[in-house]
Amino acid sequence: MNTALPPRLSILIATANSELSSTLAAMLRRLGLTNTRIARDSAEAFRLLSQSPYDAMILDSAIGPEDGIAVTRRVRLNAAAPNRAMAIVMVSGDMPPEQTKDARDAGIDEFIRLPAGAQILAARLETAIAAPRPFVVSPDYAGPDRRRREEPIDGKDRRAPLKRPSKPQGPTT
Structure with a gap:
């Protein structure tokens, strides 16, 4: 399968679901991405994140014991975390719209509603890694700029202008 993702x-x-982990790993292999690790719970995920740099994390919303939203917040708000700016793609079989909004507000880059195939996974990873939105840091938020497009507003816009990278920039490990 052709993809713009670097194979390295x-x-x-x-994810705590071993079947889902195996399926995601198999999809990544079909995309030519073989440098993967699996964490079975949030504690193992944090241990692995503290040991090595990662370009992306595919995170189950219901990983446990912390949920995916709490994991994302901990990763993003820890200024000393080496993986703070990595792409985070959240997967979920059934997530109400308010939780999807909470996940976005915690700092996920992309969201995949399961079941989904390798093409959807590749598209979300490409968006998050090959064409990332600027990384924003404020006192209560760190993560990709939540604005997906610039729109005119009524009144004074207090936000900094959205700066798009001139060429795809992503981690290269």
């Missing part, structure tokens, strides 16, 4: 990407799959 290092990806952490974090």
